Every structure is written in C-alpha cells, then in structure tokens.
C-alpha cells in the first residue's frame with residue numbers, strides 16, 4: 001500500500017470495512033463531517049413523529065433504530081422496526097439494543113408476539129436472541145413466533161444453549177414459564193405469504209443484497225393499510241412489486257456523494273463503490289423505486305453513512321426529491337408513524 005499516512009490508512013480501512021458489508025464508517029471522518037454540516041451528537045428532529053396513541057384499525061410503525069451497519073453509532077441505533085397492531089408487537093430486525101429501544105418507545109416487552117429477520121447480517125440479527133431472552137426475563141409469558149432465513153432454527157437452539165444457566169435459574173428461582181416452549185422459529189425459504197392471521201397478512205419478497213442470500217423485504221397488510229420494510233437491498237424488481245401502492249415504504253438508503261468523498265482517490269474507489277451499489281440503494285434508486293411503486297409515504301432509514309458524518313435531514317431529502325415527489329420522511333430513532 002503506497003505511502004499512506006496514518007489517517008489515510010484509517011480511512012481506507014473503514015472503506016474496506018464498508019466494502020465488506022461492515023458499514024461502520026463512524027471513525028476518522030471528522031473532516032467529512034464538517035464539510036457536510038454534520039451534527040454528530042444530536043438526534044435528527046422528527047417533525048412527523050406522532051404522539052404515542054392507539055387508534056382502532058391503525059398500525060403504529062416505530063423506527064427503533066435507523067443506522068446502517070453493525071458498528072455502534074453515537075447518533076442512531078442499529079436497524080430495527082416495530083409495528084404495533086392492536087395489542088401485539090411485530091418486530092422487524094433485531095439490531096444491537098433492540099430491547100432497550102422498545103422500552104424507550106414506551107412499548108411493553110410482553111406485547112412481543114412476532115419477530116422477523118430480513119437477513120443474517122449482524123446489524124439486523126445481533127440481538128435476535130437477546131430480545132427474546134430479555135422480554136422473557138421481563139414479563140413475556142406467551143408464545144413468540146420468529147421468521148427469517150436459515151439458520152434461524154439453529155440460531156434459536158444455540159442461543160438457548162448459550163444461556164441455559166440463566167434460563168434454568170430463572171425458571172427455578174422466579175417460576176418463569178419454560179423459555180424453550182415460548183419461541184417457535186420458522187425458516188423462510190421462498191417469497192410469498194409468511195404469516196396470515198385474523199388481523200394481518202405478511203408477505204416476503206427476496207431482494208438483492210449480495211453476498212447474503214436469501215435476503216427478504218416484508219410487507220404488512222392490515223385493515224386496508226400497508227407497510228413495506230425493504231431490508232438491505234440494491235434496486236430490486238421484486239421489492240418494486242411488493243411495494244406497489246403501499247401506504248408506507250421504509251427503505252434503506254446511502255448517500256453516494258458522502259461515500260465518494262470518503263473513498264476519495266483511492267485506487268480501488270471505483271470497485272468499492274460498485275460493490276456498495278451492488279448490495280445497497282442510492283438515494284436515486286430509492287426515489288425511483290418509490291415513484292414506480294406509487295407509494296404514498298417514503299420513510300428513509302438504515303442510513304449510510306449513519307454515524308459520522310451525520311448528514312442533516314435536508315441533505316437526504318434533497319438527494320431523493322428529484323426522483324420522488326411524494327411525501328419523504330427522514331427517519332430517526334423512536335419516530336412513530338401511524339398508518
């Protein structure tokens with residue numbers, strides 16, 4: 001590697017991490033933060049946040065974490081969403097800290113009923129087991145069904161083995177219901193309906209997030225309303241189909257100009273950019289898909305960069321607006337949207 005000083009090496013190392021799907025570019029980017037009007041220690045304003053309330057027939061969508069990538073960030077929590085339907089919570093993705101984010105949102109962990117993983121990247125699954133265990137250690141005592149790509153069953157079993165001692169002690173000492181009887185994992189092997197009950201239909205579509213296969217997006221339909229969660233993907237015809245006429249599309253997004261600054265003139269910058277574009281979505285791709293799908297509200301989330309540099313909301317809106325003239329919401333942690 002030719003004559004790179006320390007900071008350049010550090011930046012390049014972060015670039016390489018990103019190229020490997022380890023989207024943790026929250027180090028060594030102070031200069032970029034300044035040039036982009038970064039706000040590293042403050043949460044995004046959430047002008048569209050709706051006060052916590054429950055409306056009959058409505059779905060409450062809560063963005064639990066809105067950063068992209070597995071590295072813990074100062075400004076945004078790891079990817080996770082919660083949809084409250086009636087008194088039951090549906091959690092989509094389990095990034096680090098998901099249980100605490102649910103508590104911060106004012107939702108009881110005992111309302112957890114269904115958990116969905118979009119794919120097996122650690123920013124989306126790191127706290128899959130922890131969410132179940134901590135909810136059980138709180139007050140959860142009913143069945144929870146979980147859905148996601150393989151090896152979901154093995155992960156569930158091994159997590160129980162890993163925590164067998166705590167589980168044994170709490171079952172004996174606190175009289176808790178057997179943990180092993182509560183959790184029912186369902187591995188999704190193909191697109192289509194993955195859950196249908198009296199209130200909701202959940203469909204999965206396989207999206208494009210190499211090299212992670214399969215990776216899914218999910219659509220929730222309830223009482224004539226719909227929410228689509230993109231998961232991680234570059235432009236995907238199947239997601240376009242799944243998201244048709246959705247009331248809300250929560251879509252991952254990356255800001256290419258910021259990434260280009262990050263990559264700078266590194267000899268492999270073009271290749272790294274191509275790699276990111278192959279598995280994630282630019283602002284233009286997100287906007288164009290939302291337009292073609294005729295979604296009513298586009299909610300941006302899973303921001304890359306998601307930590308440093310912290311991009312102001314307007315930067316994201318300006319980048320998507322030329323390609324989508326509907327409502328754009330720049331997601332922030334704990335933002336609630338009634339659907």
Ligand SMILES: [Zn+2]
Nearest residue numbers: 068069123232
């Ligand atoms: Zn991700």
Ligand SMILES: [Zn+2]
Nearest residue numbers: 119121209232
């Ligand atoms: Zn991913």
